[in-house]
Amino acid sequence: xxxxxxxxxxxxxxxxxxxxxxxxxxxxxxxxxxxxxxxxxxxxxxxxxxxxxxxxxxxxxxxxxxxxxxxxxxxxxxxxxxxxxxxxxxxxxxxxxxxxxxxxxxxxxxxxxxxxxxx
Amino acid sequence: xxxxxxxxxxxxxxxxxxxxxxxxxxxxxxxxxxxxxxxxxxxxxxxxxxxxxxxxxxxxxxxxxxxxxxxxxxxxxxxxxxxxxxxxxxxxxxxxxxxxxxxxxxxxxxxxxxxxxxxxxxxxxxxxxxxxxxxxxxxxxxxxxxxxxxxxxxxxxxxxxxxxxxxxxxxxxxxxxxxxxxxxxxxxxxxxxxxxxxxxxxxxxxxxxxxxxxxxxxxxxxxxxxxxxxxxxxxxxxxxxxxxxxxxxxxxxxxxxxxxxxxxxxxxxxxxxxxxxxxxxxxxxxxxxxxxxxxxxxxxxxxxxxxxxxxxxxxxxxxxxxxxxxxxxxxxxxxxxxxxxxxxxxxxxxxxxxxxxxxxxxxxxxxxxxxxxxxxxxxxxxxxxxxxxxxxxxxxxxxxxxxxxxxxxxxxxxxxxxxxxxxxxxxxxxxxxxxxxxxxxxxxxxxxxxxxxxxxxxxxxxxxxxxxxxxxxx
Numbered sequence: 001x002x003x004x005x006x007x008x009x010x011x012x013x014x015x016x017x018x019x020x021x022x023x024x025x026x027x028x029x030x031x032x033x034x035x036x037x038x039x040x041x042x043x044x045x046x047x048x049x050x051x052x053x054x055x056x057x058x059x060x061x062x063x064x065x066x067x068x069x070x071x072x073x074x075x076x077x078x079x080x081x082x083x084x085x086x087x088x089x090x091x092x093x094x095x096x097x098x099x100x101x102x103x104x105x106x107x108x109x110x111x112x113x114x115x116x117x118x119x
Numbered sequence: 120x121x122x123x124x125x126x127x128x129x130x131x132x133x134x135x136x137x138x139x140x141x142x143x144x145x146x147x148x149x150x151x152x153x154x155x156x157x158x159x160x161x162x163x164x165x166x167x168x169x170x171x172x173x174x175x176x177x178x179x180x181x182x183x184x185x186x187x188x189x190x191x192x193x194x195x196x197x198x199x200x201x202x203x204x205x206x207x208x209x210x211x212x213x214x215x216x217x218x219x220x221x222x223x224x225x226x227x228x229x230x231x232x233x234x235x236x237x238x239x240x241x242x243x244x245x246x247x248x249x250x251x252x253x254x255x256x257x258x259x260x261x262x263x264x265x266x267x268x269x270x271x272x273x274x275x276x277x278x279x280x281x282x283x284x285x286x287x288x289x290x291x292x293x294x295x296x297x298x299x300x301x302x303x304x305x306x307x308x309x310x311x312x313x314x315x316x317x318x319x320x321x322x323x324x325x326x327x328x329x330x331x332x333x334x335x336x337x338x339x340x341x342x343x344x345x346x347x348x349x350x351x352x353x354x355x356x357x358x359x360x361x362x363x364x365x366x367x368x369x370x371x372x373x374x375x376x377x378x379x380x381x382x383x384x385x386x387x388x389x390x391x392x393x394x395x396x397x398x399x400x401x402x403x404x405x406x407x408x409x410x411x412x413x414x415x416x417x418x419x420x421x422x423x424x425x426x427x428x429x430x431x432x433x434x435x436x437x438x439x440x441x442x443x444x445x446x447x448x449x450x451x452x453x454x455x456x457x458x459x460x461x462x463x464x465x466x467x468x469x470x471x472x473x474x475x476x477x478x479x480x481x482x483x484x485x486x487x488x489x490x491x492x493x494x495x496x497x498x499x500x501x502x503x504x505x506x507x508x509x510x511x512x513x514x515x516x517x518x519x520x521x522x523x524x525x526x527x528x529x530x531x532x533x534x535x536x537x538x539x540x541x542x543x544x545x546x547x548x549x550x551x552x553x554x555x556x557x558x559x560x561x562x563x564x565x566x567x568x569x570x571x572x573x574x575x576x577x578x579x580x581x582x583x584x585x586x587x588x589x590x591x592x593x
Contacts, residue, residue, distance in 0.1 A: 009583075010582065013581075023438060026438060026439065027436065027437075027438055027439065027441045028441065031441075034125070065123065065124070065125050066124060066125065067124060067125050067126070068124070069124065078582065079582060082580075082581045082582035083581050084580050084581055084582050086425065086426075088422055088425035088426055089425070089426050089427075091189070091191060091422075092191045092194060092195065092198075092422060092426050093195075093198070094187055094189060094191070094195050094199070097188075097189065097334075098189075098334055099124060099334050099335075100124065100334060100335065101126075101334075101335050102190050102331055102332070102334070102335075102414075102418060103264070103266065105190055105334065106418060106421065106441070106443070107441055109425065110436050110441055113425065113434065113436070114436075118574060118578055
C-alpha cells in the first residue's frame with residue numbers, strides 16, 4: 001500500500017512533468033477538468049484541478065463536483081503518477097476504473113503516453 | 120459517500136444512443152429482405168421475433184455491464200469469463216467484421232445519392248465518389264474529434280422514430296393490408312419466419328454499442344434498461360415500417376432488386392417531398408451510425424495498441440485534436456477497401472448477412488460469458504442480474520446458435536426467387552477472418568508482449584521509494 005504522502009509526492013512530480021511538456025500542453029489546451037482519484041484499499045482521496053491542460057492544483061480529499069473519478073489501488077495510483085505503470089493495461093484488465101466520458105478516459109491515458117512514451 | 124459527476128447521461132439519452140446506433144440505411148434493405156423471405160404483410164412477425172431475441176441478449180449485456188461498467192466492456196467480459204487470448208481474438212474479429220458494415224452502408228447511401236442527384240459522370244464513378252465522400256466525411260469529423268452531443272442524438276433518434284411510425288401508420292391506413300391471404304401463402308412457414316428473424320437481427324445491430332457509456336451514467340442499471348427500451352422501440356418501429364414499405368412498393372419495384380426501397384416507397388406515397396425527407400433521414404441515420412461505429416472502434420484500436428496487442432503506432436494521437444489519427448486513418452482505409460469490393464461485386468447483401476451472423480455469434484459469446492462469470496465470481500456485486508437463473512442465457516445461446524446456423528445454411532434470393540448467393544460463403548468468409556484473428560493472437564501478439572516486457576525491464580523505475588506489499592509506505 002502507498003501512503004497518502006507518497007501519492008502526494010508522486011502527484012507533485014506528475015504535475016511538473018505535465019506542465020513542462022509543451023506537446024501535452026498544446027494537445028490538452030482546451031481540456032479543463034476536475035478529477036477525483038480514489039485509492040480503494042486505503043480510502044484516501046485526491047483532487048486534481050486541470051485548467052486548459054495545466055494542472056493548477058492538487059490536494060488530498062474530494063473537493064467540488066468532479067468531471068472524472070478514477071478508482072484504483074494506492075500502489076497503482078502511485079506507480080501511474082510516477083510513470084512506472086501503463087494505465088491502459090490496468091484499465092483494460094478492470095483494475096483501474098474510471099467514471100467519466102470515453103473521451104476523458106482517453107485523454108487521461110494520453111497524458112501518460114506523452115510524458116512517458118516508453119511506458 | 121457516493122459522488123456524482125458534473126455531467127451524467129440520462130435514460131433518455133441512453134435509449135436514443137442505443138436505438139440511434141442501430142438505425143442505418145441498410146436496415147431498410149434488411150427489412151425488405153425479411154419481407155421477401157416471409158409473406159411481406161407478415162414480416163412484422165419475424166421482426167418482433169428477432170426483437171424479442173435481442174431483448175434476451177440485451178438482458179445478458181445488462182448483467183455484464185453492471186458487473187464491469189467499463190468502456191473496455193466486451194473485451195473485459197470475455198477476458199474474465201474465458202482468458203485474454205480468447206478475448207483478443209473475438210474482440211478483433213468483432214471489430215474487423217463490424218467495420219465492414221460501413222462498406223454496405225456507404226454503397227447504399229451512394230445509391231440514395233445517385234437516385235437524388237442523378238448520374239454526373241458514370242454510374243460506377245459517381246457511386247465510387249459518393250462512397251468516398253461519405254467515408255471521408257465521417258473519418259474527418261472523427262479525426263477532428265467532433266462529438267454528437269447527447270441532446271442532438273436525442274433529437275435525431277426520436278425524430279426519426281416518430282417520423283417512421285407516423286409515416287407507417289398513414290401508409291397502412293391508406294393502403295390497407297390483407298393478412299388473411301398472406302397467412303395462406305406457401306412462403307409463410309415456421310422455417311422461413313425463423314430464417315427471416317435471423318436476417319432481422321441485422322436491424323438491431325449496434326444497440327449494444329451503448330455499453331461503453333456505462334462510465335458516464337450514475338446508475339449502471341440505466342444502460343441495461345436503456346438497451347431494452349431501445350430494442351422495444353426499434354421492434355415496434357421496424358415492424359410497422361417494413362410492412363408499410365412492402366405494401367407501398369409496386370410489384371415492379373419489388374422485382375427490380377432495388378437498394379433504396381425506402382426512397383421509392385416515400386416517392387410512391389408522398390411524392391418528391393416525401394422522398395426528400397427520407398433522403399435527409401437516410402443520410403443522418405448513416406452518418407450518426409457510422410460515426411459512432413468509427414468512434415468506438417478507433418478508440419478500441421487505440422486501447423489495443425496501448426495494451427501491446429496491436430503495433431504501437433496505432434496509439435499515436437493527433438497533437439491538436441487528441442484523437443487517435445492512425446487508428447482512424449487505418450479504419451477509413453479498410454472501409455474504403457470494403458466499399459470498393461462491394462462496388463465491384465454489388466454484393467451488399469453479403470455484408471448484411473455476415474453482420475447478422477456475426478451479431479448472433481457475439482450474442483452467444485455474451486450469454487456464455489454470463490454463465491461463466493456467475494460460476495467464477497458468484498459473489499461479485501451485480502447491479503442487475505438476469506432473472507430465472509441460467510435459463511435466459513441458455514435460451515439466448517440456443518436461439519442465436521440456431522439462427523446463425525440457419526442463416527449460414529440458407530440461400531439469399533431476390534423477390535422473384537433468383538439465387539443471389541449461397542450463404543455458406545458468408546460462413547466461409549467469417550471462418551477465414553476468425554482463423555486470421557486467432558493466428559494473429561497466437562503468433563503475433565506474444566511477440567508484441569515480449570517486446571513490451573523487454574522495454575519495461577530496461578526502463579529505470581522513477582518512483583523513489585517503493586513500499587513493501589502489505590506494509591504502510593516506507
